[in-house]
Amino acid sequence: xxxxxxxxxxxxxxxxxxxxxxxxxxxxxxxxxxxxxxxxxxxxxxxxxxxxxxxxxxxxxxxxxxxxxxxxxxxxxxxxxxxxxxxxxxxxxxxxxxxxxxxxxxxxxxxxxxxxxxxxxxxxxxxxxxxxxxxxxxxxxxxxxxxxxxxxxxxxxxxxxxxxxxxxxxxxxxxxxxxxxxxxxxxxxxxxxxxxxxxxxxxxxxxxxxxxxxxxxxxxxxxxxxxxxxxxxxxxxxxxxxxxxxxxxxxxxxxxxxxxxxxxxxxxxxxxxxxxxxxxxxxxxxxxxxxxxxxxxxxxxxxxxxxxxxxxxxxxxxxxxxxxxxxxxxxxxxxxxxxxxxxxxxxxxxxxx
Ligand code: SF4
Numbered sequence: 001x002x003x004x005x006x007x008x009x010x011x012x013x014x015x016x017x018x019x020x021x022x023x024x025x026x027x028x029x030x031x032x033x034x035x036x037x038x039x040x041x042x043x044x045x046x047x048x049x050x051x052x053x054x055x056x057x058x059x060x061x062x063x064x065x066x067x068x069x070x071x072x073x074x075x076x077x078x079x080x081x082x083x084x085x086x087x088x089x090x091x092x093x094x095x096x097x098x099x100x101x102x103x104x105x106x107x108x109x110x111x112x113x114x115x116x117x118x119x120x121x122x123x124x125x126x127x128x129x130x131x132x133x134x135x136x137x138x139x140x141x142x143x144x145x146x147x148x149x150x151x152x153x154x155x156x157x158x159x160x161x162x163x164x165x166x167x168x169x170x171x172x173x174x175x176x177x178x179x180x181x182x183x184x185x186x187x188x189x190x191x192x193x194x195x196x197x198x199x200x201x202x203x204x205x206x207x208x209x210x211x212x213x214x215x216x217x218x219x220x221x222x223x224x225x226x227x228x229x230x231x232x233x234x235x236x237x238x239x240x241x242x243x244x245x246x247x248x249x250x251x252x253x254x255x256x257x258x259x260x261x262x263x264x265x266x267x268x269x270x271x272x273x274x275x276x277x278x279x280x281x282x283x284x285x286x287x288x289x290x291x292x293x294x295x296x297x298x299x300x301x302x303x304x305x306x307x308x309x310x311x312x313x314x315x316x317x318x319x320x321x322x323x324x325x326x327x328x329x330x331x332x333x334x335x336x337x338x339x340x341x342x343x344x345x346x347x348x349x350x351x352x353x
Contacts, residue, residue: 004088008024008063009037009135012180013189025055031189037065038190041142064088066097067136068143080151082142087112087136091129093168095140103160106144108137111169111180112211116203116239118226120307123168129135132169134180141191163193166201166222170240175215179330195219201266203240213255222264222295224254227274228282237276249286256291261289269298269318275310280321293328303339 001205016034017027018099026104032050036042045060051341068085071092079099086092097109115128141163142275148159153257163185165171178200184190185198199220202208212221225245227233232240240248249265256263287294296319310318315331322329 004067005062005064007067007133007135008059008065008134009067009184011037012134012183013038014282015188023055023058025052029055034161036187038138038184038187039192041145043139043146052342055242066139066196067133068093072141073147081147083140083147085140085143087132089130093136094133095144095167097144097148097153097161103162104144104148104153105162105164105277106141107167107169107261108140108166108272109169110137110165110174111172114169114207115173116170118203118235118237118240119275120236121271126140128169128173128174130332131174131177134184135164136178137177137181138184138191141185162197162199164199164201169201170205170208171200171274172202172205172212175211179215179217182214182219183264186217186219194296196261199264203237204243204245204252205240205328206243206251209243209248209251209255213251213258216255220258220261220264221252221255221259222266222269223248224266225249225283226268228279231272232279245286249290249292251291253290261291261295265292265294267294267296269296269310269315271299271310271314273307275314275318277317277321280318284322284325284327286326287322293330294322297332 002264008076015021016030018030019228022030029051029198036048036051037118042048043066045056045065048056067088067146070083071086072084073081081097083095084092085095091112093112094126095109096122098105098107108318109132111131112129113126114123143160145159148161152159182198185193186195195218199222200212204223204225212306225233225248226236226241228243228245231244252263267274267283284295296315299307300309319329319331
């Protein structure tokens with residue numbers, strides 16, 4: 001297969017001042033190009049109407065402007081929208097728009113597949129295929145924003161969105177591209193998003209958390225623990241489980257304290273596996289008095305692996321143990337239960353034919 005050209009959208013905002021990119025054009029042309037690519041999210045060269053045609057042609061010969069083609073769009077009865085995008089090398093990734101009370105949340109993929117092998121996750125089943133580039137991550141944002149602009153969510157009215165790195169892949173396993181995409185999102189000359197609107201969700205591998213602490217990007221952190229004791233965590237999440245619960249929590253706490261924002265612990269509730277009150281007590285003992293809140297997420301049924309969400313009474317009992325220990329714990333129903341909204345399901349179903 002022919003090698004794709006470099007992706008223009010992978011450049012961070014300051015890189016648009018590079019003389020090599022400008023190729024003799026004045027500096028303000030670099031500003032205009034950056035605005036089209038990042039601030040305006042242009043998906044076609046023809047839109048860049050204020051750039052000289054000859055320069056546009058030279059740019060188009062050297063760079064790719066887009067990397068994603070829409071393959072499927074599913075809309076749930078609860079408003080969740082799921083997208084499958086084909087990449088230039090033919091593989092596919094998913095992104096989701098989740099309606100929230102006052103805004104939409106964009107759930108982005110960071111890798112094709114994933115190496116973390118979590119038992120409850122459809123993405124894990126094919127292993128890691130490759131990392132996404134920053135431009136491939138950012139283009140998901142622009143494509144979802146375009147969809148939202150064309151078809152606004154009825155209750156939300158506006159077009160405001162938050163971003164969570166919670167789709168396919170482990171974001172901290174592709175840190176360079178994720179760090180560059182965070183910079184593009186939050187830079188005043190990029191997408192100019194508040195850091196409060198961006199959240200990295202991780203399964204908590206030690207090396208990844210250490211990179212995050214060192215880089216201090218100032219965005220929110222969600223840690224998915226899976227289990228409150230090490231043996232159970234290793235069974236459920238074999239690769240991130242090499243980092244003990246205590247280590248993962250300590251590193252997430254350090255990041256939370258450095259950032260001055262509480263971190264979130266995401267806890268997937270699986271019937272007969274992660275839903276007993278003994279585990280809730282162990283989790284509470286790890287988190288009590290520390291800067292965390294907990295999101296309890298009943299499993300999105302995968303249909304063919306025998307795992308299922310718990311009954312409501314068990315979910316409430318689990319929550320009560322945490323709240324009795326003084327920990328804020330919220331039940332988050334994952335959207336799109338009538339579509340393939342759990343991470344990796346749509347891609348997997350396409351791959352299965
Ligand atoms: S849950 Fe996340 S980290 Fe675990 S395998 Fe799935 S995509 Fe990877």
